[in-house]
Amino acid sequence: MMERLLERFERVIDPYDDEGGESERARRVGTLRPLPANTNAFIWHFAREAKGPFIALLITGGLTGGVDALLYAAVGWVVDALGSSSPATLLADHWALLAGLAFLTLVLRTVILFAAAVLEQQIVTPSLYNRIRWQAYRRLMDQSYTFFQNDFAGRISQKVQQVGEATGDFIVTTLQTFWSFITFAILAVAILGAMDVWMGAVLAVWSLGYGWIVFHLLPRLRKAGRETADARSVMSGRIVDSFTNILAVKLFDTSRRQDAFVLDGFRRFVEAVRAMTRAVTAVRTAVAILNGAMMTAIGAIVVHSWTVGGASIGDVATALGLVLRLNQMSGWMMFNINGLVRNYGTIQDAVATVSLQPRLTDQPDAPDLRPSGGAVEFRDVTFHYGKGGGVIQGFNLSIRPGEKVGLVGRSGAGKTTLVNLLLRLYDVEGGRILVDGQTISDVAQASLRGAIGVVTQDTSLFHRSIRDNIAYGRPDANETEIEAAARRADALDFIQTVRDPNGRSGMDAYVGERGVKLSGGQRQRIAIARVFLKDAPILVLDEATSALDSEVEAAIQDNLAAMMEGKTVIAIAHRLSTIASLDRLVVIDAGRIVEEGTHSELIRRGGLYASLWRRQSGGFLGEEAAE
Known part of the structure; x- marks a missing residue:
């Protein structure tokens, strides 16, 4: 029964809601409001x-502090009651006091603490923390391709994890723990001040010192x-980077350079922690001195008041109990304030990443691309990655619907950059790119990429089933269609043995992870099967068969020809025989x-192409020196 009751409270907050992007359409076209x-x-x-x-946490926090203060004040009341009655008459003389304290x-205290626990543990912690992470993740996924190129994946992931917990802890601690302490302190000042103005003055001075x-x-x-x-996120990013590139580390890092790189991250983290702990020690020492002076002063005043008949034994018990509890709570509260400050710093650090305005966005209410024949046109396109030098400068190219075009050139000539601009992984800095007469910057990014099938040289897969990887571009495909795509990519036979x-x-x-259980050629065939299944009107092949051996490549060449039938094709290949x-x-050459x-x-x-063809002799195009 208790479990069912708690489960009902757990549904109060939707952990996956996003009030900044109410509809899937809003998320798809990139109109989520930034955090x-x-x-x-x-x-x-x-x-x-x-x-x-x-609000409920604020109320329970205040009630918790108030109940604690009343309980310590009640110690004095009970002491005075014991002193004014005999064992035989205690109950008759003070039944109302004793019954009230029992209640x-x-x-009352049990109900308040239960409510506080339910609010924190069932309602807020599991749901709100995740809601913050979910909203942060969604907005990061709207960031441009460049954003992820410029940072560690592990570091970004760490910030998403940290910001949810840090924000939730900050709010909960402020409303429950901190407010409970403030309530207790205010009541303690009021109770002791009513007993003796000097004790109230001491606590007032103590409050100023604490502030x-x-x-x-x-x-x-x-x-x-x-x-x-x-520093923690940098350290995490470097660790993840090492694990992600473990094969390269094993093959090339014979002098343990990667260990030194990661160790530098650890050192930065340790130094940052040491700076933080020095600040913590200074705060704890200051609180210890302040509390020691406060307890000594209150103790001296109340004992002196008792010696001159101004305070009862119960008053002494109340005063000493309250200041001892105040000492305990203030030290505990300072620890929580330390946590508040650390969480605030964590939020500050994460917000700088998760709240960035995406640089590459869709226009408000951007329409979907309406593909017709697959015509592609580059009009006076300029792009240089913000470096000031022209990687692509004044580039013009028209590709007719259904035309198969190969892009040829030395490494660094700008071939892959042109493809990335077509996919709008970057925005052009000048000129326009059109698909079927529609400027790609005017349409929704998702619809643009939905009309283009891509096979790249560097194929990485999700750590999911082979089925999920093939169907990733068309999740509604049935088993027969998935198997047919795998067969056309000459992948079905090896898939059955995995x-x-x-x-x-x-x-x-x-x-x-990234498909490491498969060979490079197997990953490439899965990627080709994915594009077969997507069946988009425009096809981009960026070294699509580079990871395949000659026998496998020959086996799927006919299928690739069938896949290109009726589609507009842009192919990049260093092995010129594959696009001849x-x-x-x-x-x-040089972006032109x-x-x-x-x-x-x-x-x-007899120009540059003929020179590249002669040098290649059926192999791969090497790094040619500029002539």
């Missing part, structure tokens, strides 16, 4: 999304917390077209 970039506004944004539970401790520590010493801790969070460590086999087998039969070859024509025409012309 607030200011740390305080970021915290307030999520506090408002769960305002009901947080306070047995019923001084919070506002003057804790900023150092906040800065250290932010730097620690950043078995993973968990006993899954064939289409159900998992391929490992295309309708037109466009030779690019220097030749174009059929294979035979370009050979007869």
